[in-house]
Amino acid sequence: MDYADRVAGLFGPRQRQLSLSKLLDFTPLSPAVQAHLAQVYVTLAVALCLSAAGVYASALTGFGQGLGMLGFLVSVPWMLATPPRPDTLGKRRALFGAAALSQGLLLAPIVRAALALHPGVLFTAFAGTAGVFACFSAAALLSPRRQYLFLGGLLSSVLSTFFLLRFATWAFGGRALLFEAELYLGLAVFAGYVVYDTQMIVERCEAGIPDVLRDALDLFVDFAAIFVRLLAILLRNAEEKKRRERESESRSRRRGAGTSRLGH
Structure with missing residues (x-):
């Protein structure tokens, strides 16, 4: 049986032939799965290093998001x-x-x-993303098998709703509200995808169809989506804190100037 047949056997019409005992199989992870997961996480670490190299290359060469989007849309499919x-x-x-x-x-x-405005936020965002990723991965691995597979349809529905709302905001406005939803709800969605x-x-x-590269790519996309949303939230919070501090200093200077004039 080739790869396509095995995929069809897992997700296609043959899925109906699975017995109830197999669907309720909550046995611990086998040694083969453990070895596969180790390869997947090592490959994910390599992907994160390559992504960091891409950020550095962009800083050196000026290559921007246009080339990145083209490369991603070509290489992944x-x-x-x-x-x-x-x-x-x-x-x-x-x-x-x-x-x-x-x-x-x-x-x-x-x-x-982030490096130009608040360098410390970058490390906080990466550490926070790694923590979220590790916690949710552990929850998935320590839970009974198939317990969270129902999330696939729910999470896909939420993302589809985001896309539809984005088109609607182009016509009717309300981008600020949608941006808020994409930041916070999107963060929760991609944590669920982990x-x-x-x-x-x-x-x-x-099922006998391990694919280290595909599996690492799935997790890499989740990691990047969590990271960019968490970084955006932290940057905005840092800017808001900085704005409040400037306003407080400005009010203090005005009060000081008013007191000085009264003294004279």
């Missing part, structure tokens, strides 16, 4: 459309690396803004 066979491994690794570098180019503007994608990785591996 191409990699997913390439069957995971030994003879295509090098090609898929190159496409995976291109996707990670392109993501770095996409993140470069907000990272540069749980969902982690359990899907386990299920695909148990």
